[in-house]
Amino acid sequence: xxxxxxxxxxxxxxxxxxxxxxxxxxxxxxxxxxxxxxxxxxxxxxxxxxxxxxxxxxxxxxxxxxxxxxxxxxxxxxxxxxxxxxxx
Amino acid sequence: xxxxxxxxxxxxxxxxxxxxxxxxxxxxxxxxxxxxxxxxxxxxxxxxxxxxxxxxxxxxxxxxxxxxxxxxxxxxxxxxxxxxxxxxxxxxxxxxxxxxxxxxxxxxxxxxxxxxxxxxxxxxxxxxxxxxxxxxxxxxxxxxxxxxxxxxxxxxxxxxxxxxxxxxxxxxxxxxxxxxxxxxxxxxxxxxxxxxxxxxxxxxxxxxxxxxxxxxxxxxxxxxxxxxxxxxxxxxxxxxxxxxxxxxxxxxxxxxxxxxxxxxxxxxxxxxxxxxxxxxxxxxxxxx
Numbered sequence: 001x002x003x004x005x006x007x008x009x010x011x012x013x014x015x016x017x018x019x020x021x022x023x024x025x026x027x028x029x030x031x032x033x034x035x036x037x038x039x040x041x042x043x044x045x046x047x048x049x050x051x052x053x054x055x056x057x058x059x060x061x062x063x064x065x066x067x068x069x070x071x072x073x074x075x076x077x078x079x080x081x082x083x084x085x086x087x088x
Numbered sequence: 089x090x091x092x093x094x095x096x097x098x099x100x101x102x103x104x105x106x107x108x109x110x111x112x113x114x115x116x117x118x119x120x121x122x123x124x125x126x127x128x129x130x131x132x133x134x135x136x137x138x139x140x141x142x143x144x145x146x147x148x149x150x151x152x153x154x155x156x157x158x159x160x161x162x163x164x165x166x167x168x169x170x171x172x173x174x175x176x177x178x179x180x181x182x183x184x185x186x187x188x189x190x191x192x193x194x195x196x197x198x199x200x201x202x203x204x205x206x207x208x209x210x211x212x213x214x215x216x217x218x219x220x221x222x223x224x225x226x227x228x229x230x231x232x233x234x235x236x237x238x239x240x241x242x243x244x245x246x247x248x249x250x251x252x253x254x255x256x257x258x259x260x261x262x263x264x265x266x267x268x269x270x271x272x273x274x275x276x277x278x279x280x281x282x283x284x285x286x287x288x289x290x291x292x293x294x295x296x297x298x299x300x301x302x303x304x305x306x307x308x309x310x311x312x313x314x315x316x317x318x319x320x321x322x323x324x325x326x327x328x329x330x331x332x333x334x335x336x337x338x339x340x341x342x343x344x345x346x347x348x349x350x351x352x353x354x355x356x357x358x359x360x361x362x363x364x365x366x367x368x369x370x371x372x373x374x375x376x
Contacts, residue, residue: 044322045322046322048282048285052317055278066320066322066323069322073322
């Protein structure tokens, strides 16, 4: 992020089949760090089974933004910092 | 006075007679019971498991006449895979060491048909404790078994049809929730909903609770979990059909529905969905 003029990070987790609390924390921390550097992190491609595991374990990934596909994640990044949801 | 004494003597003697007459016929009664019993197969096995005695009930249930089965090993009542696994010997072993062995399972009749049997094997020992054989009582519970299987199947089917997920717009899914939401149903619905979101690439899921009579803490918790999972996938859930009564309960329960967007009607929720879509997919939906 430092070397490139990136506005944000898209984390594609579509190949992740299972997730534990450590991984969840790592993602949350990464998001916070990217945020401190002025960028946005968008999580994409999470599998249903992984999402179910996360909710059942009661894990939180913080206030992270999510998108169904990498494509949509780019759209969100391109539209800038404008909040997409929840502020209606 | 004398009459009463006489009466009591008479009574006592007649009672005594009845008892002794009963004692004499007890064995006979038991024989009659075993011979007339049609609903239970009552079989005596020798210590090796060969049939030593066979009542009419056994013939009704298993189909063999007593002259064709006496002397045969009782393992022929078991399906071949059970025999290979050593089930018949196991039953005798358990009965020998523990006195009895109870089991339920598919057994085979003479004509090869299967029936669901509930059975008990009891070790028969004489006064010195020597093993003389085994008593096996079997009952045909096929009808009950079939009814149970049917009930399970129907319950599963009801579960399937009670949690539909419908695509109502390009990018909008709707799940009409009806009846009480327990953990099992929520789990099922959540799986179905998440799969559909990925499949149809839908950004919004409307969870309509118009058909839910009451909401308790658990249900609210389930709904919160569901919306979190939906959000993790990159979509958003909107709770619609929140009637005054349900709103009241939710407020009273103090359940943290967090960031869930809620609307009182499905129509209002749909407006939210379209709004969200046009915000997210600017180029795609802007022209529509």
